[in-house]
Amino acid sequence: MRQTKRTNQSKMGGNTVRYYLKLIFHWWWLLIIGALIPGGVSYQLTSQKQDFYQAAATVMVGSGLQNPDPDLWQLNLSNTLAAAYAELVRQGPVTSAVIERLGLERSPEQLAEQIGTRIYSGAQLLEIQVTDTDPEAAALIANALADELIRRSPASGGSDPAQQEFIRRQLEELQMKVTDVNERINALTTSLADLTSAAEIQDAQDRIAALEEVKNRYQMTYANLLDSYQAESPNVLSLFEPAVPPQWPIASKTKLIVAIASMAGVGLALGAIFLMEYLDTSLRWEEAGTQSILEMPVLGVIPQQTSRKASLIFNPLSPVSEGVRTIQANIFLMRPDHPFKTLLLTSPGISEGKSFVLANLAVVLAAAGNRVIVVDSDMRRPTLHEYLDRPNAIGLADVLRHANTVDAQVIPLQETDYDGLMLLTAGRPPVDPATLLTSPRFQNLLAVLSQQSDVVLVDSPPVIGPPDATVIATLVEGTILVASVGQSRRELIEQARDRLLRQPGVHLLGITVNRVKSDGNYRYYGGATEKIAEGQGDGWLTLKEAAQQLGVSKEQARRWRKSGRLPAVRKGLRWLVDPADVTRMLEDTLEIKV
Structure with a gap:
């Protein structure tokens, strides 16, 4: 049991996949349009945009990397400060200062949109990126932003070139002074050995002490200046690499944009396809193994045909012939001991192909040795005579309208090109066909035709419409409903079935599915009855x-x-x-x- 259930589930899953693949294949042109239109529009829009260039200036945060023995705490603090400066470079004070300095014709907000940053945390570097349509302007703005950040850093004084040069000269002078004081102290210390009087020794020692005090002051000043010169604070910025004008524009994202737009278009097209299929209630033929449709047995399937020459009448070896023979066999198997003498072929609505199916079924029955008479009772717009290639001058309407009694001698049956097949055309259109069909003369006519043939096939208007088909269905032994794939609505088929079955004496044999792979465009009724x-x-x-x-x-x-x-x-x-x-x-x- 489990294995059977698993097999059935696998079959259902496979059928679902085949259904969706078939659906996509059927609407392939809509998918292509859905991809081409958004893709083409997006390509047109993106190709018209100007090229953008990006320049980058790199700033070093802190001076820990310049120190032979860097402090880990200072390195971590510099990384945190780099993130803060990355936000600061987009703020109004910095962007406004750069706009004023360079004379840019844009707002601080517009300039902020051009700025991007990248932090190299392991190297204490902050990269300031500027995007612009002019490569020279991009480099100029990037360098101006870097300089403005450096100016606004707390320890920026030590980074000023003039101030650095002044401190360097002061350091050199102090170094010379300290050296001079040391020499004088050494000289006085050496002279102490040659002094004999206590006063001279005391005087030399006092001078040495005074020089030591001067030396200490020089050394303290030197140390302070040296700290400022080296600027080892973690909150100091220095320009590591200036920005240069880029030679090539930023790589375009046209292909990516076009691809995304095309995929979005395909997605919308798929959604539209599934929505249309969900709202479409037309008859579908999914599998050849379908036994019934709307609780009606399937008598046969007629494949689509590209022209009239594809029908059985013109080509007995066509695929249509196999479907018609299947209908013949199923009708025979329903009552093999007592075959049906009179059959009605009708359809739920217009353009279902009932006359086409009837004409082919008549040819097949005649080819099997039966005497067949086809009656075209669709007097509103008959077409059966055209399938059998005969004129429609005198027919059923003339017999029912003028003959008081129906006699075999006055029935204008026409011979066809097929042995054993006779045609009674509809004749001139009457004013009220339903009145003629409900008269006793029509029932007597069917009885006379049944005596002259093995089977009588009657064509009628659709069930949903005039009452002609319902009236005839009560007079024949069996009724066949012809529905067309893609044309017949399922609710219309249900209405036709229920309307027929509500009438007593109606024997609905089943349904024939026509045009399995096409929706057909043949118009059934083209206008009103005319003289x-x-x-x-x-x-x-x-x-x-x-x-x-x-x-x-x-x-x-x-x-x-x-x-x-x-x-x-x-x-x-x-x-x-x-x-x-x-x-x-x-x-x-x-x-x-x-």
Whole structure:
């Protein structure tokens, strides 16, 4: 049990990963746009910015490194003071003084934004960095900031060059004086041995004592001056390395900015994709092993086709044929001992491809040796005759409108290009198709057609709309719902299912999934019912007028004209058709006089 549960969880995880990969692959163009637009805009903005240069002046904090025997306490204190000076260099008094000295046209706050610092704690060094569009100005400002810090340090006096020179001269003079006093003391001390009188000895000793006192004063002054000259205080600053104008600008971050902007764009695009998929309630086909959709068994799957020539009618070896044969097999397996005689194919909404599926199913059933009659009961805008390449001059509407009794002799069935397959077109559009379909004549017509064939396939308008499909579903033995991937809404499919099942006597066999990998753009209803134009006597007919008399679309008439089936003459910018050719085509096809 645990192994089975683990396997099922692994399959679900794999399906989820495949779903998201398929989703990303489907929306690849949106991801590319999401990356290109922010990346291009950010590149355009960053490439227009000026180059910046950075110059750095280095200041030494304290003099511990100049001392042969440095004090550890002074070194630690110098590191702490370096951090304080790093903050001080950005403050208003320092920046204002530098602006005034150099005559800069900027505020202290603006100059502070140009300043950066770096502390080398192990070396007691503070690096003052200045960024500017002018390399000369960057170096000049960095040196001015370093000098201003040095001036403002408590022990800055010993660092003044003139004062240092004065102290040095004083030290040299004191050193000479101390040497002179020592020589005089030594001379007096030597002369004591030659003196004999007590008065002379006392006088020499007094002079030696006076010279010793002078010597002590000289030595004390020398020591004080020497301390000032060496300036060994930890709170003293000295310029270690001045700033020089940089030769190259700071490395641009254009690539990084563009990369971040592109990644952000891709992230937003992914979010939009997942949001659209979450809000999208259209029918999806995730796995070939799906057995049911919305509690309806799946009778078959029709793959997408790029053109009409991809259908089974034009190509029996196309992928569509396999899906249609699957539908045929599933319908047969539902009732193998007593096959269905009448079947309705309808759809929840428009543009689902029900007429396409019905036409292909009829061809497959006829190819299997069955006598098949297809009835186009979609009298609002019929299309079944175009799939079977037949005109729509007289059909179902004419039979139900004019015939008091339905007789096999008056039903205008048309032969098709397939053996055993007959077509009853919709005919001229009536004012109220629902009234004709609810009349007893339509039920009698289905009974007559059932006697003449093995199976009758009925095409109808969508379920969500006029009541035609619901009415017909109560008169046939089985109903098949055709839904299109990416086109049918799941809530619309549920409404169609519930509307059909609420009617007594409706046998909903299942659902057929069409256009598995495309959303299709075929328009089902293009406008309201219109009256067909009458013939214009002996005058020429335009291609549109000829199409109206033949009951086909203008596009179908144009295809017949190109193939030579409908003769036409070009006069100026228009193609004109002889009415006699239209009449002859109707007579040859219907075997009746129009």
